[in-house]
Amino acid sequence: MAKPKILVTRRWPAAVEAQLSESFDTVLNGADTPLGPxxxxxxxxxxxxxxxxxxxxxxxxxxxxxxxxTKIIANYGVGFSHIDVxxxxxxxxTVTNTPxxxxxxxxxxxxxxxxxxxRRAGEGEREIREGRWTGWRPTHLIxxxxxxxxxxIIGFGRIGQEMARRAHHGFGMKIIVQNRSKVAPDVxxxxxxxxxxxxxxxxxxxDFVSLHCPGGAENRNMINTARLELMKPxxxxxxxxxGEVINxxxxxxxxxxxTIGGAALDVFxxxxxxxxxxxxxxxxxMLPHLGSATRESREAMGFRVIENLHDFFEGREPRDxxx
Ligand code: DGY
Numbered sequence: 548m549a550k551p552k553i554l555v556t557r558r559w560p561a562a563v564e565a566q567l568s569e570s571f572d573t574v575l576n577g578a579d580t581p582l583g584p585x586x587x588x589x590x591x592x593x594x595x596x597x598x599x600x601x602x603x604x605x606x607x608x609x610x611x612x613x614x615x616x617t618k619i620i621a622n623y624g625v626g627f628s629h630i631d632v633x634x635x636x637x638x639x640x641t642v643t644n645t646p647x648x649x650x651x652x653x654x655x656x657x658x659x660x661x662x663x664x665x666r667r668a669g670e671g672e673r674e675i676r677e678g679r680w681t682g683w684r685p686t687h688l689i690x691x692x693x694x695x696x697x698x699x700i701i702g703f704g705r706i707g708q709e710m711a712r713r714a715h716h717g718f719g720m721k722i723i724v725q726n727r728s729k730v731a732p733d734v735x736x737x738x739x740x741x742x743x744x745x746x747x748x749x750x751x752x753x754d755f756v757s758l759h760c761p762g763g764a765e766n767r768n769m770i771n772t773a774r775l776e777l778m779k780p781x782x783x784x785x786x787x788x789x790g791e792v793i794n795x796x797x798x799x800x801x802x803x804x805x806t807i808g809g810a811a812l813d814v815f816x817x818x819x820x821x822x823x824x825x826x827x828x829x830x831x832x833m834l835p836h837l838g839s840a841t842r843e844s845r846e847a848m849g850f851r852v853i854e855n856l857h858d859f860f861e862g863r864e865p866r867d868x869x870x
Pocket of ligand 1: 601625
């Protein structure tokens with residue numbers, strides 16, 4: 548039987564690309580540039596599987612077709628708000644993602660951001676690199692203590708739970724959770740966490756708020772002016788989820804007017820473009836979407852895609868099918 552024909556939209560770790568090329572009739576993207584909607588249409592017409600990632604917007608426009616050759620879109624990444632899953636299902640295409648394997652590393656990065664913004668690490672590094680450091684002094688770049696403070700976690704899936712584990716067991720933080728469904732008592736008990744009914748209840752109680760909910764239309768602008776105003780004036784907002792979850796204009800105003808203590812972002816609306824209102828905020832740490840960027844996670848994500856493809860093409864249920 549002929550091997551399934553697959554298209555990989557970006558460069559992947561070498562070990563995974565090698566395995567893909569061995570198992571399937573694989574076309575790699577040596578240029579590593581994102582595909583546009585027209586490229587997707589062309590890909591859906593001739594490949595059995597398309598393997599996109601977060602930089603590929605596969606919206607309704609890319610899927611306005613009568614008939615496709617593609618049977619599975621196997622996404623490299625856990626978030627899939629860049630794919631119109633309903634449109635894919637309408638065309639009979641299965642969609643999968645890569646959960647679990649990046650949870651620890653993404654939570655590590657959320658904790659990195661939390662510590663950086665609390666301890667003003669970005670400002671300190673900029674000062675040294677720009678030759679502005681004049682030496683130690685008792686009042687220099689005074690930050691905020693992290694240990695023992697209260698962390699609010701919005702979205703208590705696998706990554707949110709890993710974040711809670713680090714914060715509670717590593718830094719003795721008190722954990723408050725907001726999640727769209729009820730979290731099992733034994734899951735909350737692992738970090739002595741309390742679940743609250745809504746974001747309005749969570750915000751005023753927290754010294755840090757970390758976002759771990761999905762992106763997409765449902766959560767667009769979830770953090771808006773009204774909710775930012777509920778934060779303590781010295782509290783910090785951390786986002787490793789998706790850029791669209793925060794209204795960036797509202798956040799930049801909160802930072803410029805100092806109504807919150809600071810923010811730390813790994814994801815941005817319309818990335819890699821950065822909202823000009825955010826670019827020059829001092830109390831803002833920004834990283835270029837590095838949540839899962841470790842060799843271990845990025846390889847594991849690729850091998851998880853391969854597992855989904857084998858299951859699918861060999862007639863088994865792919866474990867990460869998105870319903
Ligand atoms: C994801 O997996 O959704 C990340 O944002 C990229 O790792």
